Amino acid sequence: MFKEHNYVAWGDICSCGSEVYVLQNKYHPWEDVDFKIKIKCRNCGKSLEVDKSKAENFYNRKILSYFKDVEGTVIDLGCGSGFLSEYLLENNNVKKIYAIDNDIESKKFIDELNLANRLNCANELNCRDISNCEDKSDFDSRLDWKNKSNLSDRCNFADKLHLRDKSNNKDKITFLHMDICDLGKCFENKKVDYIVSRDVFMFVDDTERYFQDVNKVVSKGVRQMGWYIGENKRMRNKLTPEEIKEKLINRDWKVYLEDLDWYKSGYFIRADKMQ
Numbered sequence: 661m662f663k664e665h666n667y668v669a670w671g672d673i674c675s676c677g678s679e680v681y682v683l684q685n686k687y688h689p690w691e692d693v694d695f696k697i698k699i700k701c702r703n704c705g706k707s708l709e710v711d712k713s714k715a716e717n718f719y720n721r722k723i724l725s726y727f728k729d730v731e732g733t734v735i736d737l738g739c740g741s742g743f744l745s746e747y748l749l750e751n752n753n754v755k756k757i758y759a760i761d762n763d764i765e766s767k768k769f770i771d772e773l774n775l776a777n778r779l780n781c782a783n784e785l786n787c788r789d790i791s792n793c794e795d796k797s798d799f800d801s802r803l804d805w806k807n808k809s810n811l812s813d814r815c816n817f818a819d820k821l822h823l824r825d826k827s828n829n830k831d832k833i834t835f836l837h838m839d840i841c842d843l844g845k846c847f848e849n850k851k852v853d854y855i856v857s858r859d860v861f862m863f864v865d866d867t868e869r870y871f872q873d874v875n876k877v878v879s880k881g882v883r884q885m886g887w888y889i890g891e892n893k894r895m896r897n898k899l900t901p902e903e904i905k906e907k908l909i910n911r912d913w914k915v916y917l918e919d920l921d922w923y924k925s926g927y928f929i930r931a932d933k934m935q
């Protein structure tokens with residue numbers, strides 16, 4: 661039975677490589693607080709002082725570590741400001757990301773990520789190919805890109821540099837302004853390798869349709885982190901983590917469910933399609 665709780669991890673990684681953290685219910689690592697705590701590493705005995713900035717970094721990295729084993733084409737469902745998408749962009753095994761949200765505000769975050777990624781690719785390529793540069797003036801003007809304050813100028817500039825990008829990596833990420841309920845309509849069968857989400861499933865109204873669509877569209881895996889708080893008014897469905905697991909098992913997914921003691925009422929589901 662899933663156990664709701666109010667605890668989040670507050671910690672850091674010790675220089676010996678161990679995770680060092682306490683579970684506490686006073687402060688969230690994303691809050692702006694002065695809270696600091698000394699924690700002793702159980703492995704090497706070193707004492708670590710953990711302030712908000714370290715705790716936030718630790719907490720974020722802990723979340724993201726659950727999303728590292730994805731590849732190919734990936735949907736970031738309910739991408740918000742791109743917390744997962746930013747991480748996926750760094751993963752070379754991920755070739756294409758569709759960042760989906762029904763809130764148009766998310767578009768600007770994803771556009772910024774896309775731009776930064778295009779510039780990174782262009783920079784890498786230019787650094788690698790500097791001696792083969794066909795047009796030196798393009799390369800010189802690259803140094804100027806940060807002065808281009810306007811997003812569309814910067815996009816145009818990135819595009820220009822990308823004419824030489826043989827990796828064809830332009831637009832590794834695409835924002836789709838759409839509702840979760842249209843997943844099955846917007847993607848062809850097995851078009852996507854993985855679907856990832858964090859704190860989104862509780863906003864799904866029609867869960868039967870959702871599982872049907874995921875089953876249709878996704879060929880390899882689901883990585884889903886979320887919380888379950890039965891009394892919370894924001895929950896649009898009341899499926900418990902165990903029930904979500906059952907829904908996937910019934911559709912031939914092999915499912916691992918982990919209750920997260922370090923993430924307020926949190927759970928993680930890793931489901932892989934049985935071939």
Ligand SMILES: C[S@@+](CC[C@H](N)C(=O)[O-])C[C@H]1O[C@@H](n2cnc3c(N)ncnc32)[C@H](O)[C@@H]1O
Nearest residue numbers: 738739740743761762763839840858859860863
């Ligand atoms: C709590 S935020 C999580 C954002 C992001 N996944 C993260 O890890 O930071 C939930 C997101 O789901 C989006 N969302 C909620 N209901 C949705 C729906 N029906 N269709 C598409 N997106 C939805 C919201 O707009 C919001 O950006």
Ligand SMILES: [Zn+2]
Nearest residue numbers: 674676701704
């Ligand atoms: Zn240590």
